[in-house]
Amino acid sequence: MDKRQGIRDTKPKNGRLRVLEQRFPWLFVIVRHRQARVGLAIISVLILMALFAPVIAPGDPTEYHGVTNTPPSKEHILGTDPLGRDEFRLMVWGARVTLLVGFGTAALAMVIATVVGVVAGYFRGIVDDILMLITNLFLIIPGLVLLIVLSAYLHPGTGTVILALAFTGWAFHARIIRAMTLSLREKDFVAAAVVAGESSFSIIFRQILPNMVNLIVGGFIGTTIYGIGASTALAFLGLTKMTEISWGTNLFYAQNGNALLLGAWWAFVPSGFCVALAALALTWINFGMDEITNPRLRAERELRKALGRKFMQRVRATPVRFRER
Amino acid sequence: MDDRSTPLIDIRNLYVEYLTNRGPVRAVENVSFAVKSGEVFGLAGESACGKSTIAHAILRVLRPPAVITGGRILYKGVDVLGLERTSPEEYRNKVLGGVTRKGIGSSAELIERYRWAEVSMVFQSAMNSLNPVVKIVHQITDVLMRHLDIDRAEARRRAEELMEIVNIDKRRLEAYPHQLSGGMRQRIVIAIALALRPSLMIMDEPTTALDVVVQKDILQQIDQLKREYGFSILFITHDLSLMVEFSDRIAIMYAGEIVELAPANEILNNPLHPYTKGLLASFPSITGERVKMSGIPGAPPNLLNPPAGCRFRERCAEWTGVDIPRSPQLQEVIPDHFAACECKYGRADHA
């Protein structure tokens, strides 16, 4: 009967921190959630890599080194690619365009999504009907397919890729934001603001938007993943600006130079892993974000932290762990 | 505590905590009470004082991050908190007596057998406790077929019977929950709770979401059934008027602890604990003179970091200024009437 297993308790937090946490929970998620923390670390490293590319890997990434497909060596720590370019430089510099496209897409898509979602949700009626019809259309039309078709009409370039990706990637979040706006609009604090005499503009910016920061941040991260993945895929299909250095074009040239058949893993692996790492890191951060919108997700983790994994039994019943008093 | 008859369920020194990232929320602290056969035992107290937590603990269906950190819950002499380690024989002897139910396998399964067959529960959110995508009939028959050795047809027949008992047209068995009104759903849940004729039925604020008229109607029906079948009821509400109307004995909870325990009339006519008095002063009357009422100033303490000693002290009008280092213990101030107020009634010498 007497199971005196220890319960590891969490330390209570000081007041100011708690206020901050309530206001910007998504900032705290990262600290608290192990996966999100690792994710943030990874993505930060990748962003720093992009920002400090000239410092980390000095020199022109397109420079031809006279040797192609050399395995990693002292001069080329990640070898050279089929075009005789230094893989390390390509990987480091490639972060710039890929991350720019990812974040750019996310920023643009979320602006569209937020505007459409909030306008539709707030003004409702015919505006809502029309905007949602468009949104649903975009939702159902396959993104990458539309993207491929669009790429036929647009001039290949970073800007157009961002534009096309944002164009195909906003709809899902617009719908979520609209739903949230609709529910927030019914909240009494919005009604209270109306009664207090606030203007629609002020209500949207002061009352509704601040409450959707979580959603917008989550959507931003999700769209970034989409942007990175889809731009890489487009590059692989040769549909982006191919003279640019990005992880996608690196992979394209590796494949184009038959690096696989040459056994030149170093031509594929660095950029491929970077894409995967970025996507994984962002996915993990979003797992953390999920816990804000769904606090139930947190509960079990706390219990596990305190009791260890053993509390789970075949039949689910509240665990009994006596505490010494 | 009680020597006249062995209680049906005996809760002793129960502790329950929710382990949150801000530290443990001590939702139930050292709570002891017993429910006798055939009695309606009321658990009253304002919101968040731990009533539902106790109810869920009895069935061990508390959700993470809840942990039971102390005490015993003896149901017919078997400790529910140790069912995993109870032998099936002991359980059969003590709990089942002569009653035949579906066979019991391992100890691990005992908790499933104990649930509903022995103690059933009408949840606080009864409206939401029906599965929205499953027809009513299946939600009734699945519990029958799980615990009784009967076939589908028989289960269905019994389901129809149950519908009759709670006064709903049996054609409604084919309905989905959303097709029924709140009152009907509530009655269905009660029907399910009655399905196995358990010895104890926990009713956690079964009527708060309902209109007063419907509420009254349902409570009368339950009362009727209780007298017919003779089960005990653990009745939970924050509405003292309703509680007094419905229960035999009442425990008043405050901030995770029981502060007063007495027969219903005693509570109404002779409240001992200042909190109980305050509570009674929070319900204006529908009859008589309009008198100014005070309520209780302040707010209940945060259970994350409850103050040491008496938890009501901050709000108490009768506080004498004495600091008591640990929580006041329940003591029998007058026969059958317990109160936990050490600064008024002195220190008890037993727990």
Added chain:
Amino acid sequence: GEGTTTTSGPTTSATPTSAPVTTGSTETSSTVPAQSDIILNVTPAGQSATTFTYNFNPFTTTYLFPTLAGIYEPLMINNRVAGELVPWLATEYKWSDDLLTLTFTLRDGVKWSDGTDFTSADVVYTFDLLKSNPDVAGNGKVAVAEGGFVSSVTAPDPKTVEFHFSKVYTPGFYDIIAQYIVPKHVWENIADPAKDLNLKPVGTGPFTEVVVMQDQVYEVDRNPYYWMPGQPYVKGLRMPAYSGNEAVATMLVNGDVDWSGQFIANIQKAVLDNNPNVHAWWPATSVQFFAVNGTIKPFDDPVVRKAIGLCFDRNKIIQLANQGTSDPADITGLAPAGYKGWKVEDVSSLGVEDWCTYDPAKANAMLDAAGYAKGSDGVRTNKDGTPWKFELPMVNGFTDWLAIAPTLKEELEAIGFQINIVNYDPQQWFGKLFVGDFQMTMFFGLDADTPFGYYRNIMSSQTFKPVGTPTGFGQNFWRVVVPEIEPLLEKFAGTSDSAVQHEVAIEMQKVFAQNAPVIPLFTAGTFYVYSDAKVSGWANAENPFVRPMPIGQNATSEQLIQMTSWKPKE
């Protein structure tokens, strides 16, 4: 069947050829080899698809391999790597003295694959079809279509065909011999020759029997009535679908392909080292060049064009573009393997200073001397002060170009340009190119039968169109006109004397070298990969008897020579 002698192969009486050429198994055995059951897997160039849509109509532009040069055959083959004219359906040709009548003698014993005899009526019918149907395509179309040079085609007897010219134009010979001949008795029953899919083709070629047509594979087996005894050696050709060059590379490694026409990057290590049966030979048959828009200053100045020619490090460029599998081009702009016999052996004999060797210092000196001053930012300006800021278009999908883009930019900037690389999709780029809406660009090798056609396309006023009007494909869209070339062209077209033509061709090369209308970069290979796992008799560097690349659309007839040369594995 029982073979007879080596002389049964086609011979030629055509003037340019010095010696009779034979094809097939000529040297070794005296008997016709027994035909085999071997099926070769072929991935022809330009036919990437994961599912096939079937079309064997030679009058469309979307037929499948081997519609041209396989199912249908031409009168003669201009075998450019060998510098020979190979008689095929016609054994002989003759010009009339006034050069206005061209007479072909057809080969005896040729049958259509349905057993019908091949006659001059079929040839006449084919050219009539081209003439009367505006929407059918064909190599001979230019001869008979409106504005063409052939006024009528007649057949005095079943074995003779006469082409009556409306003006003297001897290079027209090559347009005529390149036309694939279809059977009159089949095609006269086809309602719309431009749109028929011709799924059961009847031809004179070695492979005519389409036996398998699945989503991802089709097979064409040998013609039971093929006129060349004992040919073809293999039973059939099977064409698997492939999504692109990289897919072919893996298929080659896996042993799934025997004959292919794809560029394979790093072919040595990627494929040849991984599969010992596979070999490659990439004869240089054309030249890739760099073109500048002659209507824009300073590109109208030959000095500037030559300076650009000097600024490129061709060896580096070749490494990047194709891992060194081709050679630097020279100031004639001609590819050695494409114009054998025409091209001067020694470029210095032209007496023009070399501008195709890397020498940026010299280029700068030339430009300085010509008065293009360098600004403080290192960018030169025109005499009117406009800086040399230009856009270099790069085309997605042309990976060899994309690979050298940064180098081109760097090297051009070293002599005072400022280059902005802009990416285009191929179709966008094509659209801009031919109307003259570009400043500078890369362009791939042009094919022509002789230097006549080649230089005519490059710098003649005959192919010039004003900016805004599209030029023909690969015809002087850079809009540099060199008047000195006109009399030479006229002289070439006005004679059937090969010796005269060869002399004129050298003059033409000189004119090219003096004016640099385009800047030659490097020779472009014919991407030919084969596996000797099943058969031998493949053309290769040791035995370069033909340019053997399998091509689906816009096929050249040379592949017929390879198709009739396979023999048992040694």
Added chain:
Amino acid sequence: MPEAQMVGSSLEVRRPLLEVRHLVKRFPVGGLFGKKQLHAVTDVSFTLDRGEVVALVGESGSGKSTTARLIVRLYEPTSGEIIFDGKDILKTEPRKASLSFRGRVQMIFQDPFGSLSPNHSIGFQLERPIRIHKRARGEAAVRAKVYELLETAGLNPPEEMARKYPFELSGGQRQRVAIARALAVEPEIILADEPVSMLDVSIRMGVLNLMHRLKEERGIGFLYITHDLASARYLADRTLVMYAGHVVEAGESVDLMDNPQHPYTQLLLSAVPNPRAGLRTREVQARGEIPSLINPPPGCPFAPRCPRVMPQCRHTMPEVAQVGPDHWLRCHLFPPG
């Protein structure tokens, strides 16, 4: 016009500040083509003056909140008149209410957790109405006004309270903030929509007493919406009983609850738990569900459940009848006149 009288106190000569006449609200429901309407409020009339508390009671869904939201123009009425200070604001201010109206009529919502914006500090939320309505000028003045409001609402110390965020407050404190916010514009009338129903029982009295104090000290008129009859009796001068969108009975609170005349009021009162009476003694007389508000049948809405139903109840809505001084109802048992 008897309906108009139904609510007005006969003793008063001068016009009350707020007068609601024949207010009707129908919500369109159903699909694109559906012409179904939900009759949330039907023909509601009453008056409310400064310094007066009028309770609006009735069970869930009877249209209490809708009535309040109509008055503060959160919803547009289908028909009816809202006469405020002698002007029909529906006519003079179509579509949206003017700032001046909003400065005089405020509302408190049921849910103290939902009516405060979680992202702004208490101080900010109190500042906004002060700034919008220019009740104070200058940073210092505004801050002083905020502190004063917090103190009035019993939130001490005000400096600390102003810095807090809603999640840091208990339910009772939040509801006090909501009241302070309503007071910020110095209104004459406050519509309180179930202001205590979400609060813990022991805290409710404090909020009710605060409202009472404001009425007494500042002469603010309250429309107190609740389903708790006892608290209506405790706080309100007059009480209106609503059923399915209709006001079925109205009168002086104590009088109404001691002598309920309408069968529905009687039923309601009988169902209120009464510890002294005990559960078993009284039978509830009526059963059945509240009728659907979507395209309801004609007649008295209570007819289906009424123990004393008569044939005419099912097709005609009864007229207003006066049964005592300041006690009115709508029931066929009490014909007008």
Added chain:
Amino acid sequence: MRFLLRRLQFYIVAFIAALVTVFYLPRLLPGDPATAILAPMGSRLTQAQIDALRKALGLGEEPLWKQFASFVSHLFRGDLGVSYSQFPTPVTDVIATSLKWTLLLGLTSLLLSVVIGHLVGIMGAWRRGGLFDTIVPPVSNFIGAFPAFFLALGVLYFLGLKLHWFPISHAADHSIPPGFTLAYIGSVLRHLAMPMLVSVLVNLQIWIMTMRNSMVVVLAEDYITMAEAKGLTQRRIMFNYAARNAILPSVTGFGIFLGSILGGQVLIEQVFSYPGLGFQLVRAVGARDYPLMGGLFLAITTGILLVNFLLDILYTYIDPRVRRQ
């Protein structure tokens, strides 16, 4: 029923929107498609020939609306025009050859990933933080983070070229005549293995995470507590109570993700030379084959609309709540 009618309205509007897009997009763009298409056909084309081809391609001189009307009327006769790049094959024929393979690969991999993903999601959520849950979903995230073509190339190289387990390209053996023979079906399945594996690996995480999160939400519902209190078996709670409700959001998600799955398939088709609509689309884009692009886009979109409508019907079946709306 009303719900379905409303949805039907939407699908009709969506279909019309797709039609208009397909028709007008190429025609709205500057430049003449004919010039671009005909340009590479060789210098031997004469002007007369170009004009004739233009006529044959349907690039007439009629006013746009008339062209649109004839486009629509042809469409309803099952005529989507003639492919430019595969002239004179009708677009419908081109689509027909690829369609069955797309469906085979798409549906089998979708089915497999949905089934596996849901099972893993259910299991993971049921024992959140358990050993299974700590290993399987993160691994699937990690794999799913890689670009589809990257995985495809890896699988092709290791399982195909190195281990020779599966054929490296195409949908069936060439030597086996197509038909309902064991040999042919076997060969189709062997060829399906690697593309399907990649498709499943790429998509698995979507379903795992959707289901897992949805399960976690549902597991917090009161009716689950009630089911537990009822002493029902764990299996029954897991599937009848939890999964059955948790699957509802996936059903809607299913329709939305369908598009992205089709997009991902493009890359897989490319690597394995697998026949399918995706590759056709990329090729059509490369060749500026507007009729084919339009036809493919229309086919894919219509397919997705259709599936979504079927899902709506399914949804009303499994969620009784929407039936009444």
